[in-house]
Amino acid sequence: MIIITKPNITDDELDHLRERIEAAGLHTHLSRGEHRTIIGCIGDETRLAELPLRSIPGVESVMPVLKPYKLASREFVVNRTIVRIGEEASIGGGQLTVIAGPCSVENRAMLHATAAGVRLAGATILRGGAFKPRSSPYSFQGLGREALQLLAEARAEHGLPVVTEVLDTRDVDLVAEHSDMLQVGARNMQNYALLAELGRVQRPVLLKRGLSATISELLMSAEYIMAHGNHNVVLCERGIRTFERATRNTLDVSAIPVLQRETHLPVIVDPSHAGGDAKLVAPLAFAAIAAGADGLIIEVHPNPEVALSDGDQSLDIPSFAALMQRIPAFAAAAGRTMSPRAVLRGVAVA
Amino acid sequence: MIIITKPNITDDELDHLRERIEAAGLHTHLSRGEHRTIIGCIGDETRLAELPLRSIPGVESVMPVLKPYKLASREFVVNRTIVRIGEEASIGGGQLTVIAGPCSVENRAMLHATAAGVRLAGATILRGGAFKPRSSPYSFQGLGREALQLLAEARAEHGLPVVTEVLDTRDVDLVAEHSDMLQVGARNMQNYALLAELGRVQRPVLLKRGLSATISELLMSAEYIMAHGNHNVVLCERGIRTFERATRNTLDVSAIPVLQRETHLPVIVDPSHAGGDAKLVAPLAFAAIAAGADGLIIEVHPNPEVALSDGDQSLDIPSFAALMQRIPAFAAAAGRTMSPRAVLRGVAVA
Amino acid sequence: MIIITKPNITDDELDHLRERIEAAGLHTHLSRGEHRTIIGCIGDETRLAELPLRSIPGVESVMPVLKPYKLASREFVVNRTIVRIGEEASIGGGQLTVIAGPCSVENRAMLHATAAGVRLAGATILRGGAFKPRSSPYSFQGLGREALQLLAEARAEHGLPVVTEVLDTRDVDLVAEHSDMLQVGARNMQNYALLAELGRVQRPVLLKRGLSATISELLMSAEYIMAHGNHNVVLCERGIRTFERATRNTLDVSAIPVLQRETHLPVIVDPSHAGGDAKLVAPLAFAAIAAGADGLIIEVHPNPEVALSDGDQSLDIPSFAALMQRIPAFAAAAGRTMSPRAVLRGVAVA
């Protein structure tokens, strides 16, 4: 922690300030400049995190030296994490993994059609919403438990591990039982009760960046889950909220290399939510790979025109297959191999 | 709903589009312009809300005509809502109500000192955090149940109804039992599981605007609670996230008159979180009143320098009292009277 | 300047870094922490401003200690500046000054009607656009020189000094000759060629904050004008660009107290552009006064429905007069007196 004092700080104020820091168990080290004195605080910075140093008389500004995350940091964990999803799939480790499936599980037929289609096209993990966070109380809220059952069936039949969102602390065990990976949606990135609960289960977590969360806050939410015991966290950039109105959100493509530098956790991208438009999925997916993403999560629906949610941004199966055809060239340019198709519970691979 | 077509839409595409709309039970009405055709959809617009109209061939853009909120709208509820808090306090109805108290309940002594101080200065509702949403897992997380007990004691002793935050659906009944108003924090504004649960209790809800939530989204979250059965919702502007770094957040003072025009629900402002700096509390509080707010919620601590959370933005008791002295002049200029001090359960008023 | 090093900086890198700083004429002072070394650079920080310190091996981050502005800073100029406009009007010094008039000067009749109306209602400075920055090349671009002539006439007849915008370095002398104050529009806040030219004339400058300019950048643009010789600068907050779409811009009301703390220059607010809606002018004007503004600039048109620009946000004369009736109560609450009406060149005051 570095403290910069006001130009007119008195000696008494300076003494009081140093006492406060030293009472927390740190040493202080002064550099007196022409206009300001700089106080370097030497020792365990976390002890100062709780102190309202800016409110102490004579203080102008306070700057942390260390990053607030530790478990999530590449500084403390040197090897990059590979997160295993189900028995065969994984995210991280130099491969490019594609997750695909419908926004919501609407019924058995559409789920199976989608699972078969995305698997054939090369996806290795199936997504599908059971509990849906909808901004309107009057919109379709998902099939809930029934959808979890259908996802488990699809997993068994198509050999794809399953990721689905959990919204409520009371549903964590249930969702963990029926799926291979639990998703925290963008709106719940700082739902700390939920994060703590996910820290207690032994299922990988897909943590989506909040609409206005900084990269550092995303890492702190990962830290929250990890500090509660679960280190299998995959981060997902899905677009941030800016002034621009031509796209639903603004894909922060720079977040990918920044995260790859800051953390050992895998980083994937959701081009469907970032652009909010089926026509933007391909260019944003390619950009994500080029910038160094470890994977993609893409919304696919057998007939987007009748989708109960997110139809505007869903690809149909032929469009998804066409997209998958173009991906290996970008992955190769970026130095990644394609993740092999899942071989789960004896299902033969096409 | 208004649909604008692409210039090159074919007759078949136009027929298909009209069939989709009419199948949902609405009539279509065409205006053919030089470059575009405009389709007005006459009937119950909510039936179209689920349709991914933009994904239908030939559609350029889709614009709703009606606001997505109904219960929260001044168009549907003409009289302004007054929300009663406890037996004597209220928010709305031409009065200016001040809520004050510590960020976190740290112990009995500090809570009682604060309650006595803010009551004497003119606050009519006590705030105090029991469960704290902290971005770091290593920060103080609040005293939890013990704090709820302390708040109930403070209410009994000082005659101030109590508002406290709830983070977890599993705690809603417990918090409702010990407090007079339940707060939804900015980070949980779109935690729909929590909003639905709060719709089922009969306690007023203080709903804080999310850091990057639009005014319309804030109203949709109120609608969510109301649609689940609880119409006692107070909205709180507390600053939004922008590019500006000189203040922690940017108080969106314009949201006050916009909300007063759009909704019948009361609107209060949190100048402590908006600025993140004790020195900004007074000017932002005055601005909020001038712009038409129904109340304020202010962080007060007996000794901010030792506060376990938000010390930088907390007022001490003398500063709060000085602020309260200046408020009536602004309230009078804005056409509001000061809410009288609470007289609760026989406690005499100073 | 404070430099924080990477944990793995080598001794050679550290030596090289210190040499670079000392070569610029500063001393270095090291604080060695557990994970990082902090280097305090003692001496004239401006000499380091040009050095790309972050690009030197071993450097993690660089933090300036001093603010980049000096002439505009309250730290260097203790007394608050009062800017005189014409012979009688002024901005700053504990008074509240109101500037009013049309967005564009459309013709002689409307300008005189507006000038007479706003003067009677209590405005002391007349605004009126001659050269208009319009985002479309097909929109009305202002009457140019003819409008300058009409403004000079209106000044002579109504006894109100005049402020008008200048867009082009080539027009600075012409505009300075015909007006009492030159406005730099939001889009030109960082048009450094124009700022430098305005530094060379002896007319006050009204500098509007750019849509996405930080408070610090606004002060740097003021510094730019001042460093070129003209210290008569008035700052204007006029709304920033955020994600919110219910208002055209977001009035950053917090900028007022922050600027009053950082600079000795007067600060006014433009509630017309901030909200982009005539109905929002009054609440935003009141909020601005409550937060400590030194004045307001308001768009007024005799018949907004036929205005050639900004009709949606212009007040008609009766609405402006009604607004002016309510302002003194807010000004008094904020500790300001109303600026007396201008008495210019023998014009009698109503």
Added chain:
Amino acid sequence: MIIITKPNITDDELDHLRERIEAAGLHTHLSRGEHRTIIGCIGDETRLAELPLRSIPGVESVMPVLKPYKLASREFVVNRTIVRIGEEASIGGGQLTVIAGPCSVENRAMLHATAAGVRLAGATILRGGAFKPRSSPYSFQGLGREALQLLAEARAEHGLPVVTEVLDTRDVDLVAEHSDMLQVGARNMQNYALLAELGRVQRPVLLKRGLSATISELLMSAEYIMAHGNHNVVLCERGIRTFERATRNTLDVSAIPVLQRETHLPVIVDPSHAGGDAKLVAPLAFAAIAAGADGLIIEVHPNPEVALSDGDQSLDIPSFAALMQRIPAFAAAAGRTMSPRAVLRGVAVA
């Protein structure tokens, strides 16, 4: 133009509104819904652009049907524009063009070293700043006319056409004489006096997107130049300002496919300014190509550590050469060929 009325509009208000629209020469077409009436305005929409329709009683909202740009729109110009730069280079038309060079021209030696280095690595256009827009009046402002002379020399010697920024309307002819393309910087994107002047010269213009300019506003600034006579405009995405602080700006990679859909003008990307960090240049450059950019503009300096401006984000020559080695694989994946090296005025190509 579509107008939506308030639910309580009177017949007189509706008549008045229709009269205003018809007086502008358009027809009106009414769709009466349950709560609102929708008025479609048929005819030349530009005639309504000046009318403050929202200020007319009974109007709730107003929505344009047509885009405000015409000359820049793909709807009006079917073939994609290829802009020729100098005698041999070009931007657009399925090739990927790389512009490279120093932020500022500091002296002859560094300019020649850079020009030789970037040419050898495959750049086909040289950038170099003569007039620099610096936020501080105390920073290096560029060598001005001397730099223009040095750029002209470098062009002659190295066979690379030259792009440089112009800040002042008075310098347009001078800069046009010494360079092959004139750059409008982000801060001047809405400097309409400058845009109009650039419309009158016959040199290509590189128009950078403003920090908080929407895609639509960028296109309107291009329209401004085009409407004044110069159709050789290249658009440049260079990062927008958001809340994220880990990068200097946020590269809006989605703007690339949106612009490619909306306009026939070429679109390039500046990864140096977008990230503000030399280490981010490569991933952002790759992402830009993958998303469909027609080119890149990259800051290169022989020794970034001593650069007089932008040293933190400049690549040295070996890093630039290494980047150029990796680009063809991404360009090929995106369906583009590399622009051949310039052969200008008899200079042999390596």
